[in-house]
Amino acid sequence: MTTAQLQALDLLLIVLSTALWSTAAVMTASMRAQSGRRRGAAALSCVVAAVSVTLGRVAVVALLVGRGWWFAGEKVLVSLPLAILTCGLAAIVAIPFLRRASAGTVAERNQPGAAAAVFAAAYASAGGLLVAFVVGYPVSVVAALAIVALVGGLSGLTWLGLSARRRPGLAALCAVLCVVPVLTSAAIAFYADIQPVVIGNAAGAHNHLAAGSGSAGVGAEVPGMRSVSVGDLRTPAEYPGPVRRFELTARQQTVTLPSGRTVDGWTFGSLPGPEIRVEQGDLVEVTVYNADIPDGVTVHWHGYRVPNGEDGVAGVTQDAIRPGGSFVYRFVAKDVGTYWYHAHQVSSEAVSRGLFGALVVVSKDNAPAGQLSTAMDLVATVHTINGTTMVGGTDLVDTQRVLPGSPLRLRLINTDSVPQRISVTGAGFTVAAVDGANLNAPTPLVGQVVRIPAGGRFDLSLTMPTGQVTLGVEGAPETGMLLVPDEPPPADRAIAPFVDRPDLDLLSYGTTSVVPGMTSTAVNEEATLVLDRQFRFLNGVPTLSQTVNGDVHPHVPPIAVREGDLLRLTVVNRGSDTHPMHPHGHRVLVESRDGVPITGSPLWLDTFDVRPGEVWQVLLRADNPGIWMAHCHNLEHATQGMVVHLAYAGVTTPFTLGGVADNRPE
Ligand code: C2O
């Protein structure tokens, strides 16, 4: 069974045991002499079933421990002890009573105790759900104590009620146990949430959330550490090489799509925005204007290793550009490959409404695109706006004529918040590059589906055959791409069906090779991110949030690095959603997934999908000082808290979240 299935099974068993204990409790309490035989027998079988389900949970949790302590910590420490304790009590007190009852001899005098014990087991069982969604990992001690107190208090009140005893002192104590710890724990969480946060790691703390240690802490300050502001981490004014200038103006725009549908977009003039294509070694200078986006705008260069001050994150590396304002971004195009740019102020809304475009850097000896009749280089963004999926600029099929025999590079960019599965039929292909980085000796594929994480890019390379090639997107039958061998032009309503095949697994694709310097023995810093879904205060409001190590943005302690560090990042997904994790300003080298080392080409990614129950280990070379966002690129999840920062020791930022500029990066 997969880890995700085990986690789901555990939840199911919690619900089942709660239902069984509750039924047994109600039956036990409502038993009368005349109905004793039947009810007693039924309640007894419910109790026996509930006990076995609880034992089943013990087995499932033991298996989860085997998958990693992250998946089971709070169960082992809190919910199972509570369940086992109450289960034992119920078994000792209730089973003998129910035996006698089913034999026809109800000893009324023992009934309240027996029923209360079964109720206690029901409360403890239900408490397991609270533990799963409130305590989480690492165990929040305050929340755990509050739940234990609540179960104890409710059990006591139930016993007093059933036995009709007048013990006001005890009743008051139980009531206090029910209410005070819960309120205190909520108040503490609320207070922590409204505290102002200073983003970054100016003091030079180390990571204390190493694998399984379960606590975040702050290290000692480093004497004599150099301090620098993100505002100073910009591209120098002088550049000896060619400068390429672009302008992007963000505006509200009603766009009529080729199908005739209209959408209320926010665009950089078109949907998608203009493609920025430069040669390696160019200095790219982009002036961004905000015509009338009320929330403000910034531009982030997704996957591109720019200086921190050019990273375009509102509230971290700059203030959002207000309507009428502008900002000039400058960076040297050092890396070749396929990237993209997008707004990083209210990004979840801004990107989906259209504030994005492709960024392509080709090497000097590549002929410029456009004039390439025999070596075509096509970009296809896959984007869903208002429920309509578009490939490139169309929600219909993008048809391109290609000379048979010509080599073709197809740059696929997933600008959505969920993975996209894409099929190519009619020709074999290789995945030449992922997230801009070339793969080592990729082998030809036929009819395989590529699953591109949210924010990820796949460059496919193929040779145009004499027949047509179709590119289909799962779940979007109206759109796609059709490559036709020269004349005749295709029928006016072309289709490009998605053909379902197994997904290509990049971790075993291509040929292995050693990457100098990136070995596990060179690792000198470790950090673990445990991703989950938990009830937390989010901007002061209790929300089912997306958490990192039990916290939500901006309260997640940063991943601390010093320049030159080799960081091993372990990312654990305890939730039930896929999390495409994206560190800014760096790319990571994949080491392993679920403990299995990578066997294919070295894989440099800037966006990697951590699916439910998965554990990824990746290496990151800290070679680009700054304060870098690292977040889930399901941008909804980012707004729900799944954001952390990769913070270099000594780097500070003059910008803040909120404030006059109303910076809201997610
Ligand atoms: Cu594609 Cu934080 O970004």
Ligand code: CU
């Ligand atoms: Cu996510």
